[in-house]
Amino acid sequence: MTAQEEGVDQVVIGANKVQMTDGNGAEAAGLNGLEEGGRVADLTSSSRTTSAHAGLPLSHTNVSTASTTRADDLTNEQHTSASPADSSPNHEDPSYSTSTSSVSLTSDATADTEPHPMNPLNLHLLSHPHRGRGVFAPASIPAGTLIEESPVLVITKEEWDRGRMNDCVLGSYGFCWSNGGMAIGLGLASLFNHSSSPNVNFIRSTSNGTIKFLTSRRVEKGEELCICYIADESKLWFVPADQKQKQKQKQKQGRRRRRKNDHNGGCEDMSESESGPESESAGSSSDSSSDVDLGEAIDVEDLVDQDVLEAQKRRERRLAQARKAGTGLPNGNGRHRMTGRKFAPCCSSSSASSSSAQANVEIRSPRPVRVTESGSIPPSASASASASRSSTPSTSSTPTPAYPTASTLNSSLPTPLHSESATVATGRRHANRQPAELVEDLDWREEDWVNSKGKEKEQSRAGASSGEVVRVKGPAEREVDEDEREMMEIWIMEFTDPKLTRVALDFSKELSNADDRLKHLKRVCRKKVNDHEVVRIVLHLVSEYDAPTLHRLMTEFSPSLSALQPVRYTVPRLSARTQAQLKWKLHIWPVSYSPAQMIPSSSVHWPVGRKAWVTAGIKRVLSLALDAKRKGEVPVATFVTAFPSAYWPKEDGFIPPTDNLRASSHDTRVSESHPLRHAALNCIASIAHLRTIPPFSDVPPTRNGADYLLTSLTMFISHEPCVMCCMALLHSRVREVFYVFSRKNGGGFEYEPKRVQLDSAPSPSTSTSSTGDMPQGGKENGQEGNEVQSENNGHGYGIHARRDLNHRFEAWRWDGEVDEEMRKALEVDEQLQL
Numbered sequence: 001m002t003a004q005e006e007g008v009d010q011v012v013i014g015a016n017k018v019q020m021t022d023g024n025g026a027e028a029a030g031l032n033g034l035e036e037g038g039r040v041a042d043l044t045s046s047s048r049t050t051s052a053h054a055g056l057p058l059s060h061t062n063v064s065t066a067s068t069t070r071a072d073d074l075t076n077e078q079h080t081s082a083s084p085a086d087s088s089p090n091h092e093d094p095s096y097s098t099s100t101s102s103v104s105l106t107s108d109a110t111a112d113t114e115p116h117p118m119n120p121l122n123l124h125l126l127s128h129p130h131r132g133r134g135v136f137a138p139a140s141i142p143a144g145t146l147i148e149e150s151p152v153l154v155i156t157k158e159e160w161d162r163g164r165m166n167d168c169v170l171g172s173y174g175f176c177w178s179n180g181g182m183a184i185g186l187g188l189a190s191l192f193n194h195s196s197s198p199n200v201n202f203i204r205s206t207s208n209g210t211i212k213f214l215t216s217r218r219v220e221k222g223e224e225l226c227i228c229y230i231a232d233e234s235k236l237w238f239v240p241a242d243q244k245q246k247q248k249q250k251q252k253q254g255r256r257r258r259r260k261n262d263h264n265g266g267c268e269d270m271s272e273s274e275s276g277p278e279s280e281s282a283g284s285s286s287d288s289s290s291d292v293d294l295g296e297a298i299d300v301e302d303l304v305d306q307d308v309l310e311a312q313k314r315r316e317r318r319l320a321q322a323r324k325a326g327t328g329l330p331n332g333n334g335r336h337r338m339t340g341r342k343f344a345p346c347c348s349s350s351s352a353s354s355s356s357a358q359a360n361v362e363i364r365s366p367r368p369v370r371v372t373e374s375g376s377i378p379p380s381a382s383a384s385a386s387a388s389r390s391s392t393p394s395t396s397s398t399p400t401p402a403y404p405t406a407s408t409l410n411s412s413l414p415t416p417l418h419s420e421s422a423t424v425a426t427g428r429r430h431a432n433r434q435p436a437e438l439v440e441d442l443d444w445r446e447e448d449w450v451n452s453k454g455k456e457k458e459q460s461r462a463g464a465s466s467g468e469v470v471r472v473k474g475p476a477e478r479e480v481d482e483d484e485r486e487m488m489e490i491w492i493m494e495f496t497d498p499k500l501t502r503v504a505l506d507f508s509k510e511l512s513n514a515d516d517r518l519k520h521l522k523r524v525c526r527k528k529v530n531d532h533e534v535v536r537i538v539l540h541l542v543s544e545y546d547a548p549t550l551h552r553l554m555t556e557f558s559p560s561l562s563a564l565q566p567v568r569y570t571v572p573r574l575s576a577r578t579q580a581q582l583k584w585k586l587h588i589w590p591v592s593y594s595p596a597q598m599i600p601s602s603s604v605h606w607p608v609g610r611k612a613w614v615t616a617g618i619k620r621v622l623s624l625a626l627d628a629k630r631k632g633e634v635p636v637a638t639f640v641t642a643f644p645s646a647y648w649p650k651e652d653g654f655i656p657p658t659d660n661l662r663a664s665s666h667d668t669r670v671s672e673s674h675p676l677r678h679a680a681l682n683c684i685a686s687i688a689h690l691r692t693i694p695p696f697s698d699v700p701p702t703r704n705g706a707d708y709l710l711t712s713l714t715m716f717i718s719h720e721p722c723v724m725c726c727m728a729l730l731h732s733r734v735r736e737v738f739y740v741f742s743r744k745n746g747g748g749f750e751y752e753p754k755r756v757q758l759d760s761a762p763s764p765s766t767s768t769s770s771t772g773d774m775p776q777g778g779k780e781n782g783q784e785g786n787e788v789q790s791e792n793n794g795h796g797y798g799i800h801a802r803r804d805l806n807h808r809f810e811a812w813r814w815d816g817e818v819d820e821e822m823r824k825a826l827e828v829d830e831q832l833q834l
């Protein structure tokens with residue numbers, strides 16, 4: 001069994017390891033780990049100032065005789081044999097020459113054995129009859145491989161327009177850049193041709209001034225490596241070759257049909273006509289020219305590459321096997337349209353560049369939908385994607401006939417993971433990943449919720465559309481709300497002579513004015529004791545001074561203070577965050593009142609639009625969970641999105657969510673035979689992946705490091721997630737989570753502390769001492785007899801609001817009605833962690 005068959009590929013090129021993935025493409029981010037100073041640094045070395053066309057160090061390419069030059073000579077072993085020294089640029093090397101002579105590249109096969117340091121993957125530059133020069137894979141390349149990082153020359157918008165670049169050849173080579181500028185990619189960047197189904201994604205780094213190119217799926221030996229210039233092909237400035245090819249094929253098929261008709265004496269052959277041009281877009285499983293072939297951009301007919309044909313046959317065989325095993329069910333390859341995007345990922349020419357910034361940009365999943373072992377799209381998946389292209393994209397618009405229906409719905413639990421069928425399915429573990437795709441936004445309208453007088457409609461408050469959610473508290477908040485009573489020890493001065501007040505205060509300020517730990521305390525505390533007013537003044541923390549030192553300082557400051565002795569006193573450590581806290585804290589020492597941002601405990605008083613939005617989110621996940629059940633999965637589904645800007649908080653430091661970033665997922669542990677494919681984890685992975693591809697990879701961070709995974713995003717989920725998923729949400733910095741069904745066992749949110757007796761307030765401080773004894777209003781009065789509840793002796797974990805974890809978020813449980821049938825259908829055994 002080869003490494004590929006095992007799903008683990010490794011290609012070592014010189015000193016540079018090309019990171020391998022499990023074929024899901026999800027590990028692309030790991031490629032960022034490529035060491036600087038290795039390949040990346042080489043690319044930015046001064047020697048790489050060659051023109052994209054003149055100076056490419058592609059020693060084994062043949063521009064003019066593509067049909068005879070095959071990109072099939074390179075083996076992994078040959079890669080491995082390259083020595084580390086190969087990775088450093090060699091200015092003496094003739095093939096590295098910047099002279100134009102390297103354009104007339106030879107097809108010298110021996111050159112294949114020595115990948116050029118500037119082209120460590122030995123990518124081939126071949127000429128295609130329709131597309132011109134293009135980049136081809138010399139050997140199979142796993143998904144997620146960084147195949148090229150090209151430095152760019154940035155041209156500002158003014159320079160571009162002034163230089164009338166669109167009127168010259170450069171007009172076809174510009175990449176949209178920041179601030180309306182354009183960038184000309186050096187290296188291979190300018191030579192990737194366009195495909196509507198690309199096998200390469202590109203990520204612009206405006207800070208580094210480079211563009212990275214990563215395979216979005218496994219690419220077979222001999223395939224052309226293509227990027228998508230712009231999703232809306234009507235904006236391209238040329239007719240894409242595959243369209244020409246399709247026209248040609250249609251013509252051919254027409255001719256063949258006519259010939260057959262002639263042969264049959266004019267009688268139409270039905271079987272032929274069924275697979276004729278009309279059904280072409282749906283494609284047959286052996287239709288190599290299928291529209292959505294995800295980078296299968298090589299023109300088989302023109303290049304006559306046996307390897308590609310064979311690879312295709314292999315894939316078809318695997319698909320047939322998968323079908324037999326009841327697995328290889330193709331899903332639609334979602335194409336989702338977004339509007340109003342700030343940066344459009346496009347190569348540009350006059351027509352495209354001007355419109356690209358505002359253009360509708362279709363986001364294509366870089367991860368194949370339902371891939372086969374080899375990571376390539378089965379033709380029928382292409383067909384299904386092709387067929388669904390024209391339909392409105394929707395999260396739940398998966399082709400229903402492909403999935404089991406009534407019978408699966410009847411079984412309350414999906415197939416246990418250890419069952420026989422699951423064992424059979426083990427091969428699918430990596431193959432059936434859900435795509436990371438953008439999904440439709442929620443469909444909600446405030447107008448539906450208000451009557452003609454602008455008041456919330458009565459009926460919207462009833463039933464499943466009530467928008468009512470209840471806030472789930474975690475341990476940290478319960479402490480703050482109910483029994484936060486941490487105390488600390490300070491030194492004070494205590495006297496009854498009001499004339500000392502001024503000087504004592506001055507000393508106090510001088511001693512501790514700048515200390516934040518004392519900020520919440522009022523400096524003076526006056527109390528009536530036995531008809532005398534006792535004045536107490538804050539000095540400093542006991543931990544900072546000993547009594548003799550303090551006394552010396554007081555005396556030095558003013559002889560009038562020398563008669564006083566510092567007194568230890570116990571005071572609240574924090575300001576009061578609630579009225580109840582204020583009440584009892586004032587008994588001990590006056591503190592400031594800084595109420596926590598008052599988050600209502602339920603949504604009853606929320607603006608009607610926010611309720612409508614939440615309701616739409618809840619409906620979405622319930623329907624997605626039903627879809628999951630129909631597919632035979634554990635019926636748990638999630639949807640992640642940004643909450644509408646109208647409801648963004650005004651609070652300082654609020655990080656706006658990434659615009660238009662949305663994903664949904666469901667549990668896939670059955671189809672993937674993988675115990676960790678919980679719905680929430682799947683959705684986080686999708687968001688993570690979307691953030692690595694345009695346009696999200698181009699969104700400049702709102703603040704340094706702020707746009708991390710789920711920062712400021714909302715997750716809707718059908719069931720309370722397990723502790724593992726809640727921790728993943730916490731690490732992803734989600735802002736809020738809405739869920740429908742609580743879990744009795746193992747849910748990560750709901751938290752019920754064991755109730756212990758708590759007094760409502762400690763006794764006030766009453767006695768004073770000017771002798772340095774502990775006053776009775778100290779620690780004893782504050783805490784004695786009041787047990788502080790322990791966090792872990794109740795039910796649940798409250799992961800979203802714990803003191804011992806470094807991020808907190810809101811958790812809201814749906815309190816509206818759920819249709820009884822729906823509730824039943826989505827019941828999941830309590831023993832299963834979700």
Ligand SMILES: C[S@@+](CC[C@H](N)C(=O)[O-])C[C@H]1O[C@@H](n2cnc3c(N)ncnc32)[C@H](O)[C@@H]1O
Nearest residue numbers: 130131132133172173190191192193194240241
């Ligand atoms: C950035 S260049 C790509 C490299 C180009 N083939 C060359 O030889 O320099 C863009 C140009 O390549 C051609 N091209 C790219 N993709 C194509 C496709 N799918 N079909 C036809 N022509 C294509 C178009 O002429 C386009 O203007």
